[in-house]
Amino acid sequence: MPTPHYGQPRYRIIANELRERIESGVFPPGSLLPAESALTTEFRASRGTIRQAIAALRQEGLVTTEHGRGTCVTAGTRDRRNESDAREREVLADPDLAGLFGVEVGTALIEREAVMRRSGRVETVVRAYRLRPTAP
Amino acid sequence: MPTPHYGQPRYRIIANELRERIESGVFPPGSLLPAESALTTEFRASRGTIRQAIAALRQEGLVTTEHGRGTCVTAGTRDRRNESDAREREVLADPDLAGLFGVEVGTALIEREAVMRRSGRVETVVRAYRLRPTAP
DNA sequence: AGAAATTTGTCCGTATGTATC
């Protein structure tokens, strides 16, 4: 059964369902979610789709995942500062960047950040800087 | 954003960027490239496009990819770390990096910076952060 | 201490539908 994504994609529907269970206490904070393999049979979706759903919850900070262990419901920590795997934001050029780009210190730049994890631990953070597109 | 392939197709642009990072030492020989999923989010491209880009690098012999493990930078690639456009230095963790690495603000990190030029102009500056190797 | 089972991480190949150049 290939890919009829009428309206909402499946992974989002599944993510919503799991979020509901977490917020309603079916999966309490600190507990482990069912394994991906269990979720595939329950939702009759492929593992990739399940993982996409879980990735969405992880991006919201609702759960954390550990290699070889499972996906754990985050203990009610509010104030979710960005923990996503990649994001983009605007920053001001430090002297080094300003010199490289040939602009004044404090000029707005676009920073793209990517986080690489290795067995749960953050291994490398990459930040790529670009000039903001200008209107000529 | 659909398909504005100004001049070059997107997968080639991405391949060029990754090649730059490899040759500049941001991704040193022996290290693993970020996963396809991470690259899709960083470059905001689909998996197919990312795979095309990596396939190009593989064909050049720059990387080898192992099923179930990842894509690894070939050992034979020259490391230009100490040449013109890339350098390594020690910096102190800002709050964002400290949060990601799980260390205190001000902890020393290794920063590797690479500058990518496009017909003379500085186009992108990439900074890769790693924890300093600990002596236990 | 060591082997097996479990579970997540990653890659491979393929497929459908949509949209833009």
Next chain:
DNA sequence: AGATACATACGGACAAATTTC
């Protein structure tokens, strides 16, 4: 019409970390 690229989804296989026996 064709090439490029997007998003979504499937199923399979191997790798690696953790837990269990």
